[in-house]
Amino acid sequence: MRTVKKHDERRKEILKTAEKLFSKKGFAKATIADIINTIGIAKGTFYHYYKSKEELLNEFIYIEMEKTKERLESIVNDNSMSPYEKLAQIFRKSMHHKTINKSRVKMLAKALYNNDNNIVLLHKRSQKYLEIATPLIGQILKEGVASKTFKLAYPIQTVDLILRMSHSIDENFAKMLTQSITEESISDFLKICENFSIAVHRLLGIKENQIELIYKNEVLELLN
Amino acid sequence: MRTVKKHDERRKEILKTAEKLFSKKGFAKATIADIINTIGIAKGTFYHYYKSKEELLNEFIYIEMEKTKERLESIVNDNSMSPYEKLAQIFRKSMHHKTINKSRVKMLAKALYNNDNNIVLLHKRSQKYLEIATPLIGQILKEGVASKTFKLAYPIQTVDLILRMSHSIDENFAKMLTQSITEESISDFLKICENFSIAVHRLLGIKENQIELIYKNEVLELLN
């Protein structure tokens, strides 16, 4: 059987299929054979569009990050918000997004964080996120420093540290979604969230509780 | 040719050889064939000792971490030092260690950080480090809180954040070693170090410049 499609269409089809399989089986476990069999194309066709599995992964992450970039830019460039609000928005929106896509997020967390086959994917993704998010969020900090709401010497470097700290939230959140939830584990996770919030306040040089980075209730609802 | 050795001896020989090859070629690029050919044993012999390549990697990291654990414990349990000094010791010792083994560290950084084949190794290693170092360094923070030298609410969680921040130093340091060094890149790196130091001070709730976590001169010497 031979079905001919437009270049862009086929390329997108491969990407979408890969996306599904990556989140279902993980990057390492999802094979090229899986992808082409799902679509019903031949090996050669795949390599007509992507020169390696690695390139496919990179494009997958690239697309993801373009969306993230747009989301961040719209917040950073919104002149109606103070630096406080902008920062809060960024963290809350990501949490809010999780609340809305709860079941999908859960599935993804289980697939991605719960096995070693995705270390490469997760690493590349967070590396890329650091790369694009640091200068953007850096803008917010610079703004805050200029208006004397934040007190810090190195905005860009500080963003880098904040984002690295936020990995702790991400990882622990994924862990929560994949293991049985007890009262103890919930209170542990809330501690982590609260401590993260305190830490960000301190790095920004502002009084505590100025920014509500994470809504407790939303977290609790997400975990039930 | 058949040379028979004691169990422990042979197992150690495999581990040592693997260690060399991992740091020379990276985990993914170093093949089982490489290992057994270097030693002069058969495939089956390898699998007589390790049930998978993964298991070998885990043991490799385990041994590394046991040493790290001992190093940390000796600092944590040293009653002659204040919490300040203990923390400083931990960071400075790792830098000092790098200065001493300069050439080896450089080679390792190039091999491990400069290609994607080691993401898994690096990830597993830093994960394991978080696991064992967090409670130990946590002890120091608790001590500091008890004696009112540090002001923070969640010692363990704070250590987690500090260690995650320190990844920034590690990664950037490795990057420095693998790319051509300009005045600009050096000043960038020093900014990163200084900002890290400020951040740690703030998270601990102490005045700035109380602890000299990183010796500038040592860093500079290491980079020349």
Next chain:
DNA sequence: AATAAATGACCGACTGTCGGTCGGTAATAT
């Protein structure tokens, strides 16, 4: 002390999987 039995260190051909290649065919555009 001699012999048999059990253990486990060691061997290497072989298997299965997977990413990637290549020469060619069929559909579409020019």
Next chain:
DNA sequence: ATATTACCGACCGACAGTCGGTCATTTATT
């Protein structure tokens, strides 16, 4: 008619891992 390109699938090489069996050493038995 011709060039282009989407598509095909047999084939390849690299690699982790398996398996049936050999040989040296230790332990138990006579």
